[in-house]
Amino acid sequence: MKRIYLDHGATTPLHPEVLEAMLPYFGQVFGNPSSVHSFGREARRALDESREKTALALGAAPEEIIFTSGGTEANNLAIQGVAEALSARGRHLITSAVEHHAVLDTVKALGKRGYAVTLLPVDGCGMVNPGDLKQAIRDDTVLVSVMTANNEIGTVQPIEDLARICRERGVYFHTDAVQAIGNIPLNLKEWPVDLLSLSAHKFYGPKGVGALFVRRGTKLAKLAFGGGQERKMRPGTENLPGIVGLAKAIELAVTDIPARSTSMAALRDHLIASLMEQIEKVRLNGHPVQRLPGNVNVSVSYVEGESLLLDLDLKGIAASSGSACTSGSLEASHVLMACGLDHQTAHGSLRLTLGHGNTLEEVDYTVATLKESVARLRGMSSLYKSYRREVDKSRHAGEETICITKK
Amino acid sequence: MYNEKVMDHFQNPRNAGEMLKPSGVGEVGNMKCGDIMKIFIKVENDHIVDINFLTFGCGAAIASSSVLTEMVKGKTLDEAMAVTNMDVANQLGGLPEAKLHCSNLAADALHKAIADYRSKNLSA
Ligand SMILES: Cc1ncc(COP(=O)(O)O)c(C=O)c1O
Numbered sequence A: 001m002k003r004i005y006l007d008h009g010a011t012t013p014l015h016p017e018v019l020e021a022m023l024p025y026f027g028q029v030f031g032n033p034s035s036v037h038s039f040g041r042e043a044r045r046a047l048d049e050s051r052e053k054t055a056l057a058l059g060a061a062p063e064e065i066i067f068t069s070g071g072t073e074a075n076n077l078a079i080q081g082v083a084e085a086l087s088a089r090g091r092h093l094i095t096s097a098v099e100h101h102a103v104l105d106t107v108k109a110l111g112k113r114g115y116a117v118t119l120l121p122v123d124g125c126g127m128v129n130p131g132d133l134k135q136a137i138r139d140d141t142v143l144v145s146v147m148t149a150n151n152e153i154g155t156v157q158p159i160e161d162l163a164r165i166c167r168e169r170g171v172y173f174h175t176d177a178v179q180a181i182g183n184i185p186l187n188l189k190e191w192p193v194d195l196l197s198l199s200a201h202k203f204y205g206p207k208g209v210g211a212l213f214v215r216r217g218t219k220l221a222k223l224a225f226g227g228g229q230e231r232k233m234r235p236g237t238e239n240l241p242g243i244v245g246l247a248k249a250i251e252l253a254v255t256d257i258p259a260r261s262t263s264m265a266a267l268r269d270h271l272i273a274s275l276m277e278q279i280e281k282v283r284l285n286g287h288p289v290q291r292l293p294g295n296v297n298v299s300v301s302y303v304e305g306e307s308l309l310l311d312l313d314l315k316g317i318a319a320s321s322g323s324a325c326t327s328g329s330l331e332a333s334h335v336l337m338a339c340g341l342d343h344q345t346a347h348g349s350l351r352l353t354l355g356h357g358n359t360l361e362e363v364d365y366t367v368a369t370l371k372e373s374v375a376r377l378r379g380m381s382s383l384y385k386s387y388r389r390e391v392d393k394s395r396h397a398g399e400e401t402i403c404i405t406k407k
Numbered sequence B: 001m002y003n004e005k006v007m008d009h010f011q012n013p014r015n016a017g018e019m020l021k022p023s024g025v026g027e028v029g030n031m032k033c034g035d036i037m038k039i040f041i042k043v044e045n046d047h048i049v050d051i052n053f054l055t056f057g058c059g060a061a062i063a064s065s066s067v068l069t070e071m072v073k074g075k076t077l078d079e080a081m082a083v084t085n086m087d088v089a090n091q092l093g094g095l096p097e098a099k100l101h102c103s104n105l106a107a108d109a110l111h112k113a114i115a116d117y118r119s120k121n122l123s124a
């Protein structure tokens, strides 16, 4: 069976050039970058070059890049690191209601350790209002963390505005840019952002490696103790193959973003339009325009998301959902709930995230498959039967009134 | 995630659909956890002679509704009342742990349908 991968928000395949760049570091170049001998020096050279490439891609300086084990660790280091470093100055943290759990649960954990926490609400499209941030900042606020783009609904936040507000108030601003890298242009020379997280496997790099940008002069405490690697901020022998892969991947990812994201967004909009046209009662979640070029998130009324995923998977199509039935926690997606969706609509959510390899044929096949699945599942859904009865009733009622007016 | 038997019932649900003149109807579930099941029964001589289900829910919810209808068709009402949600899960060869509580409610819906029938036929 031909398989179609529409879950690039979860992870992306490794770019062949990235694999090629990594291979020597699983083989002949195996030294420890901290060693003095020639083996160590060649590893150190690769590490330094990777840091330079990564910095260049972001508009940062090499010493502002700390390599980590991924997006989760980068977010933890940023938030816990700033909170601890500035704990004498203040103990108030601000984040948004739609963050990834790696941010949200870190902030909530600090909330249990005596920090005050403000969660900024979002509008129906998942957007944070800069006015809300202005009001939320207090004298004891030490950090604001708002994601660049949302992993579930793809909403792109007004990061420059939010960061500028924080800069004016003298508060550090962190952004989780894990979903944004390679999809929207971002330049840390222009963005007044103090800390930024990224993760290689979301932009065709390897899993288990990420980075935290920490602007020069930003106060940060380390979370783990050990050796002096990564400017003493992140101890442990470096994951050199991973870091080399991250550097190659980000170099490729930031090349030609406008052209590549325009064509991906065209495919996305075609997918959205086809779903809305061909299936009744489909709602687009997230923002109509301020949206990641590969993100489609819809709610299909009267069916549940996991059963849609199973049907798609049986036809070789990989997608994801924010339904409680897929979460393991038995809770519907906090992102969809924060956007004001009711439980039923959240349970019927389906996320399709495009990548650079997807084609128009794949998208059309997916829509056709989904249409069949929705019809099948609605055929056994009590909610759909009730809806149809209501529709029929009002149609009959309509006919009656027509008759009455005729009389 | 699901075993073959669960996937078979999910793909080829038995007795799915609405019943026109049921002897009893039972509905369970709530929107928060995301699974809603409705069971329709036709009763003759104290036996379930026909049974249908409508389910809004995940794979586990659909498969457990489907297998339940097979399990109790032809049974007496008392026999059907003795079937538990756990029996349904076992008949499916097991369900993932997270699915046992929220999505495996078909027996509850059946019991409600039987209670509905009995309340309407108190003299019988
Ligand atoms: C927005 C966002 N932040 C953080 C993460 C976590 O990244 P990682 O898997 O590298 O730990 C993800 C990945 O799912 C994400 O989408």
Ligand SMILES: [Zn+2]
Pocket: A325, B033, B034, B035, B057, B058, B059, B060, B061, B102, B103
């Ligand atoms: Zn379920």
